[in-house]
Amino acid sequence: MAEIDRIIHAPARLRIMSALMALQPGTQLDFRTLGRTLGLTDGNLGAHLQTLEEARYIKVEKSFVERKPRTDVAITSRGRTRFEEHVEALREICRVPNSPNL
């Protein structure tokens, strides 16, 4: 039975993971675009990304493009699997209201 993931469950992190899951595997997304699309401030986004990176759900890469710093974020295969399990657990709750998934 799939379980709710405590790290992904927080609203901001759920939105970050949902956004990254929408991209094809191996695709990296710019930090600023992610923040702008989700309506998160740089500080807030950075803190949640750190939590997700520590859990190895995402990978963060820093580089320079035309002398400007750029941060790219991508979901890992582990993160993808955990997110899919999290979604499955939510679906189970919808199907069976009192399912023991926490």
Next chain:
Amino acid sequence: MIPEPIQPISQEEAASTLDEIDRIGRQMRRAVAAGCAAPMLILWGSIWIVGFTAEQFFPYADRYWLVLDLVGLAVSCFLGAWSRKSPVKGPGRGRIGLSWLILFGFAILWSLLWYPTGLVYGARWVAYGPLLERKMAVFWVTVCMFAYMIMGLWLDRFLLWLGAAVTVATLIGFALAPHFLFLWIAVSGGGALVTVGAVIRKSWR
């Protein structure tokens, strides 16, 4: 950071969270598509408007279509290179470009096989009449729209409906207004691409 303890989740909360996941996924795919799809739609829609309008009123269509297609390809390559600075990096972008090249190669191959290239324009016109040009136009439009429909399955259903609508409009024009087919495609096909490109650019970011 230590994750917060989870409160029990009700059926309603789970359903609304799943809706939120879908909404954000769609929003993200649209934001990404707006960066690369919108300029391409506007570019090729404009080329269709110019090319098909000219084809309606002037002969020697294959010559200026060659020029327009080369201009379109050059600008597309420029846009592709420019989009390296885009917010998205990954294998998907290259694959979309490569898919379009393979599709164009396939369509060009069949155009050459079908088209009587050995005849001069006047003789071709006498032998086949305007029907051949009309069929070729419908072929190219429907092939391109087929690609949009496939992309729509991956990116956003909006592109699927665009491809289907332009295909149907083109076939209706072919059946009901054959003498104004090129003008019809310029307006319905080219106009639709430019309009949708502008809408995507404005609202999907």
